[in-house]
Amino acid sequence: MQRRTLTALAALVLVVGLVGGCGGDSPDQEAGADPQSRPVREESDEPATPAGWEQVKPGGDCQCSDGSEFSFWVRDADPEKVVLLLDAGGACFSAETCDPERDLYSTAVEDGPSSRGVFDFADPRNPFAGYSAIYVPYCTGDVHLGTRTTEYAPGLTVHHAGFANGTAALDHLAAGFPAAREVVVLGESAGSVAAPIYGALASDRLPDARVTVLADGSGSYPDDPTFNEIFDAWGTAGAVPPFSFPGLTVQAGAQHPDIVFARHDHARDDRQAVWDEVLGLPESDLLARMDGNEAQIESAGVSLHSYTGPGEEHVVLTDGTFYTEAVNGVPFVDWVTRLVAGEPLDDVHCTDC
Numbered sequence: 001m002q003r004r005t006l007t008a009l010a011a012l013v014l015v016v017g018l019v020g021g022c023g024g025d026s027p028d029q030e031a032g033a034d035p036q037s038r039p040v041r042e043e044s045d046e047p048a049t050p051a052g053w054e055q056v057k058p059g060g061d062c063q064c065s066d067g068s069e070f071s072f073w074v075r076d077a078d079p080e081k082v083v084l085l086l087d088a089g090g091a092c093f094s095a096e097t098c099d100p101e102r103d104l105y106s107t108a109v110e111d112g113p114s115s116r117g118v119f120d121f122a123d124p125r126n127p128f129a130g131y132s133a134i135y136v137p138y139c140t141g142d143v144h145l146g147t148r149t150t151e152y153a154p155g156l157t158v159h160h161a162g163f164a165n166g167t168a169a170l171d172h173l174a175a176g177f178p179a180a181r182e183v184v185v186l187g188e189s190a191g192s193v194a195a196p197i198y199g200a201l202a203s204d205r206l207p208d209a210r211v212t213v214l215a216d217g218s219g220s221y222p223d224d225p226t227f228n229e230i231f232d233a234w235g236t237a238g239a240v241p242p243f244s245f246p247g248l249t250v251q252a253g254a255q256h257p258d259i260v261f262a263r264h265d266h267a268r269d270d271r272q273a274v275w276d277e278v279l280g281l282p283e284s285d286l287l288a289r290m291d292g293n294e295a296q297i298e299s300a301g302v303s304l305h306s307y308t309g310p311g312e313e314h315v316v317l318t319d320g321t322f323y324t325e326a327v328n329g330v331p332f333v334d335w336v337t338r339l340v341a342g343e344p345l346d347d348v349h350c351t352d353c
Helices: 002-018 162-176 190-205 230-234 245-255 270-278 286-299 332-341
Strands: 054-056 072-075 078-086 131-136 148-153 156-160 182-188 210-216 260-266 304-309
Touching: 072 162, 078 162, 078 190, 131 162, 148 230, 162 190, 182 190, 190 210, 190 245, 190 260, 210 332, 245 260, 245 286, 260 286, 260 332, 286 304, 304 332
Parallel strands: 078 131, 078 182, 182 210, 210 260, 260 304
Antiparallel strands: 054 072, 072 131, 148 156
16 A cells, blocks of 8 residues: 555656646747746636636636636635635546436536635635635546546547646646645535645645645545546546545645645435446445545545535535534534634534434
8 A cells, every 4th residue: 555655656746747737738828938827817708707706718738528618717815825626517437428418527617606605705704705716617527637538439529638627727826826825725526536636736836835625525435446447537647646536635645744634525425326326336335435435544644634414415615505514513614714724623423414
């Protein structure tokens, strides 16, 4: 286990130096321009830019799974505090799962950020109220880590460009907020799988910043060959070495032991349960897998804070539940506030799940 981790980390360091965001290849960038310069911000009505945000179109190799244009959004506020959110949107890895008719993944950027949950900057309870923010949509079916274009069937070509898209946003964060001292990487569902790796990459780019990672909605995905083989379909070896879902946190934590890692899940999350069915696996105890994954991560020497609620709901970071959920008398928003402030924090776990 330890030897595999060290080998993976060495490969990760090499890849970080070789693979960057797609903005540097943008046709809008002048020849000889600094590749770390901020991407050009363009006005666009489709999708509409929400108030207080600016849309960024990095161009180059960035794209969605259907070949359409990728963009992300930036909100300028406190230059020393930045929150980056990797969005949800399913996954695909075969001709059957990538069939758009099945509606298992988002194929294009359809909307900008909401004004709810962590993006409700007017709510005084929001621990990110004064933060600058970057919202990274998800439209590549590859948990933000893919590097491969695959023809799954005649007429069905999928561009798994999630890593190029995501690292373009990271490059923008580093270039646009070089004074950042607090960086919080949030991930919902598919975005939560990649959040630990993006936390490590953020720390690479801003080594003086305190980095916190909160993954919402992927705690049950196991270290199992059936799940791990999915990474191969996406070409994730071009982004990170092939690894398990919990192994991504182990990998990131071993490289950057100062990062604070946390997760949020619901014990019977119906969206996480869907993937057992899609993969043809028998129904399993999601809560037992969540607890087992956490134990695996911590046994590898990486501390993981956790907040586990009851029920079948999925993610909460970008909706009103962020402010209303409470388990064992502990409101989730208060727990997150303590997390990002670096205060002592106990795990929260439902007893009647």
